Amino acid sequence: MKNTLTIARREFKSYFNSPAAYIVGALFLIVIAVMFWNSFFLEQRASVRRLFFWSYFVAVFVAPAITMGLLAEERRNGTLELLITYPVRDAEVVIGKYLGALGLYTVLLLLTLPQVFSVSTLGPLDWGTVFSGYLGLFLAGGAFLAIGVMASSWTSNQLIALIVALAISGVLVVVRHIMVFLPTGAASVLEWLSIGYHSDSMERGVIDTRDLLYFVSLIAICLGLAFRSLESRRWK
Amino acid sequence: MSDLVIEAKDLTKHYGDFVAINKLNFAVKKGEIVGLLGPNGAGKTTTMKILTCFTAPTEGTATVNGHDVFDQPLEVRSAVGYLPESTPLYTEMMVYEYLEFAADMRGLKGEKAKKQIKRAVEQAALGDVIGKEIRALSKGYRQRVGLAQALVHEPPLLILDEPMSGLDPNQAKEVRDVIKQIGQERTVILSTHNLPEVETTCDRVLIIARGKIVADDRPELLSHRAGRSRFLVNFLDQGEKTQAALKTLESISGVDVVHSLEAQRGELAFELIPKAEDDLRPAIFRAAVDNNLTLVGLAREGQNLEDIFRQLTVGNQA
Numbered sequence: 001m002k003n004t005l006t007i008a009r010r011e012f013k014s015y016f017n018s019p020a021a022y023i024v025g026a027l028f029l030i031v032i033a034v035m036f037w038n039s040f041f042l043e044q045r046a047s048v049r050r051l052f053f054w055s056y057f058v059a060v061f062v063a064p065a066i067t068m069g070l071l072a073e074e075r076r077n078g079t080l081e082l083l084i085t086y087p088v089r090d091a092e093v094v095i096g097k098y099l100g101a102l103g104l105y106t107v108l109l110l111l112t113l114p115q116v117f118s119v120s121t122l123g124p125l126d127w128g129t130v131f132s133g134y135l136g137l138f139l140a141g142g143a144f145l146a147i148g149v150m151a152s153s154w155t156s157n158q159l160i161a162l163i164v165a166l167a168i169s170g171v172l173v174v175v176r177h178i179m180v181f182l183p184t185g186a187a188s189v190l191e192w193l194s195i196g197y198h199s200d201s202m203e204r205g206v207i208d209t210r211d212l213l214y215f216v217s218l219i220a221i222c223l224g225l226a227f228r229s230l231e232s233r234r235w236k
Numbered sequence: 237m238s239d240l241v242i243e244a245k246d247l248t249k250h251y252g253d254f255v256a257i258n259k260l261n262f263a264v265k266k267g268e269i270v271g272l273l274g275p276n277g278a279g280k281t282t283t284m285k286i287l288t289c290f291t292a293p294t295e296g297t298a299t300v301n302g303h304d305v306f307d308q309p310l311e312v313r314s315a316v317g318y319l320p321e322s323t324p325l326y327t328e329m330m331v332y333e334y335l336e337f338a339a340d341m342r343g344l345k346g347e348k349a350k351k352q353i354k355r356a357v358e359q360a361a362l363g364d365v366i367g368k369e370i371r372a373l374s375k376g377y378r379q380r381v382g383l384a385q386a387l388v389h390e391p392p393l394l395i396l397d398e399p400m401s402g403l404d405p406n407q408a409k410e411v412r413d414v415i416k417q418i419g420q421e422r423t424v425i426l427s428t429h430n431l432p433e434v435e436t437t438c439d440r441v442l443i444i445a446r447g448k449i450v451a452d453d454r455p456e457l458l459s460h461r462a463g464r465s466r467f468l469v470n471f472l473d474q475g476e477k478t479q480a481a482l483k484t485l486e487s488i489s490g491v492d493v494v495h496s497l498e499a500q501r502g503e504l505a506f507e508l509i510p511k512a513e514d515d516l517r518p519a520i521f522r523a524a525v526d527n528n529l530t531l532v533g534l535a536r537e538g539q540n541l542e543d544i545f546r547q548l549t550v551g552n553q554a
Contacts, residue, residue, distance in 0.1 A: 006340045010326070017328040078324030082385075085288040085320075086341040087313040234292040 003088040004096040011070070011100025021066075021104065028062045028108050033115060046123025048116050052133045052203045055112060056196070059105075059141045060173055064165035066104055067148025068158045070097040071226070075156040090230045094149065094223055101145045109137060129205035136202025139215040140195050144169050146222035153226035169195075239266040241393050241423040242287065246296035249282050256282040258447040259296065266392070269419040271438035271455075272427040275549050278444045280427040281321055284397050287425070288318045301392060314342075317386030321397040323378050327371035331362060331381055334370060335388060342389035352388055360384040360414055376407030383414055394418060396426040400433055412437055431542050445549035458544055467508040467516055468497075470533030471524065478504055484527045488519050503532060 015021035035054040043050070071094075074080035084093055116130060144165075151165035152158075176194040179187040191197050195218075198211040242264040249256045257279035264270050272280045285291045286298055289309035297304060303311040326334055335356065339349040357363060360380040365373055370381060379399060386394055399415060400408045415437060418424060428434060434441050435455045443451040451458055471481055478496060481504055485494045490510055497505035510516050517534055524531040 002343070003341060006337065010329075010337050014326065014328055078320055078322060079326060080324075081285075081290055081320045082318065082324055083341075085290050085313055085316070085318045086338075087310045087343070088341060089310070233290065 001092075003086075004092045004099065007083075007088075007093060007096025008099035008103065011097055012103040015066075015100070015104050024062055024065045025104075025108055025111075028058055029111055031058050032112060036115065040119070046119055046125060048119055048125065048130060048133065049203060051112065051115060051119075052137055055109070055137050056140055056199060056203075059137070059144055060169050061166070062108070063101075063105065063141055063144030064148045064151070064162045064169065066101050067145050067152050067165065068162040069152065070101060070149055071152040071230070072155050072158045072161040076158075084230070091227050094153070094227045094230060098146060098149050098223055101149065102142060105141045105145060106138070109134065109141070126205065129203075132205050132207050133203045135207065136199035136211075139202070139212070140199040143172075143195055143215055143218045143222075146219040146226075147172075150222040150226045150229075153229040240264065240299075241266050241268075242298065242300055242425065244283075244287075244296070244298040247283070247286060247293050247298055248295040249279075249286060249291070250294045255447055257444075260444075260447075260449055262442060262449060262452065264423060264425060266423055267419075267421075268440055269415070269424045269426070269438045271434035271441045272425060272444060273429065273431070273434055273441055273545065274427075274444035275429060278549070279447045280444055281397055283444070284318075284395050284425070284427060287312075288316055288395055289313055314389070315392055317389065317391040317394045319379075319382040319386045319394075319396045319399055322402075323382040325370050325378060325381060325385075328369065330367055330369055331373075332366045334381065335384055338385040339388050344389060352390060355390075356384040356387040359387055359417065361410070374407070376403050376410060379403060379407070379411050380414060383411070383418075387418065390422075392422060394422055394424045394426075396424065398428055399426055400428060400430060408433070431545055443545060443548050450548040451544070465510070466537050467510070467520065468533065468535045468537060469506045469508060469520055469531070470503045471506075472530035472532050473499060473502045473504050474530065477529070480527070481529055482506065484523050484529065485520070488516065488523050490514050490516055490519065505533075 032051065032054045035057075036051045039050045071080065074083065084090060116125070119125060147168050148161070148165040151168065152161040154164065155161050172193065172195045174194075176191045176197055179190055182190065192214075198214045201208060201211060240263050242262070244260050244262050247260040248258055260279070260283060272283065274280050282291070286293050286305060287300060289305050289312050292306050297306070299305065300312045301315040303315070305312050326337075329337070332353070335353045336349070339353055344352055357366060360383045362377070362380055362384055365377055370378060373381065383396070383399070386396070396415070400411050403411060412433065415424060415426065419437075419439075426437070438455060441451065441453060441455050441458055442449055469485065471477070478499075482494055482496055485491065485506055485508060488508075490512065491508055492511040493509045495507040495509075497507055499505060508516065508520070515536065517536060520534060521531060523529075
């Protein structure tokens, strides 16, 4: 556990040592702000639903950019070898890296808060919905990041990690919008599998244990597969 | 506990169809500095990766400090300081920050961590660069940062994969001095294909070729065991006498082969390989006198490590 936090802390700090993280972070905030305020003044309503929608949308692209290097780049540089020959479990490495990325994502989410406060000065806001909306964003982002960590564990090429993560996240996001072509049974299964289906209800202010369970399982499965791929080097 | 730090039994590693190492057996005693020597692809790195629990052996077992590398990886890793090939470091970190991270990963805390980081910095002579980013350092300094992170928890065993490759002679000497100093209190196993390094640094040499150990001895003894000594003979060049001189030398009893070497500065040069480890110098002298050859040089040489290395790793490539 201690090792996990040490790794997470190092990872989190190292983001701030590279210009890439600042660029990605700035893009995240700028795109969200532009899209949100554009629609905000059109709608003339004190609501942050659109803020959540655009944050969710941008997170699909930003999360893989945050995670792409985590394991792939370390594998390419050889630092992964040194890291996992410290007295540390493979699972601690995976979770530590994930938490480092989640830390950066959390900071980015917190940096969107000023926009919420701005809205609240323009009209009354339902703070319960704001909270559940952020929880949904946090969990959806957490899922994208876990997918990214998994993709990063499969390759030593960051770009491939980015593309694979985008593809998997993309499928999980888009799947419920193509369901019209499918028979009802399959459609409802796919809808349940999609990330947006679960984060949407939170954006509306509904926190359902089934949604929480969905995110926790998705994150666990992805990190578990990343662990398997890291551990596979020790298979006889 | 026995004083064996490493014990490898029938250690074998396959990568698919490729056999990287094949039934390696060796033991390393406490306090030894062992050089793992071999051509590229001989299995040096694979052996080290198994000993650091990075990868698992396909067959066979190895123990480090009495712990099995497959069943007790955390115990083994705690006992080992490792510097992988080409010194992978987090180059965006500062030296001190990086060593703190390494100490943290080793479970060192507070004052103890500080004390041991300080000690590692001193041992690796890093005092001047402690506040610099690793990416700004020369290769020699980086190598020493790599050594410092491997030392920070004062492990009984250090495993260094090609610690001196890619360094200029001065840097290599600095790194070598650090390793020798470390070796006074700890067991060190290092790999290299630089032979002089082994002769000056190591107490013992393991030569690996094609996944097998082909020699295991002290560097100076290895020369005696594997190599017959040879004799270098020089005659004054007095006209067309090369063939005659060659015949004379070949006729000496106890001589196995005679090679004619390139003539230099008006001297004919020959190399004699004896059949057994006899001193042929008196016989060579007498033969020269009897045949009217003016002997101007006569030397007996043990084979150097380089010859042995070539003989063992290339010579028997069947």
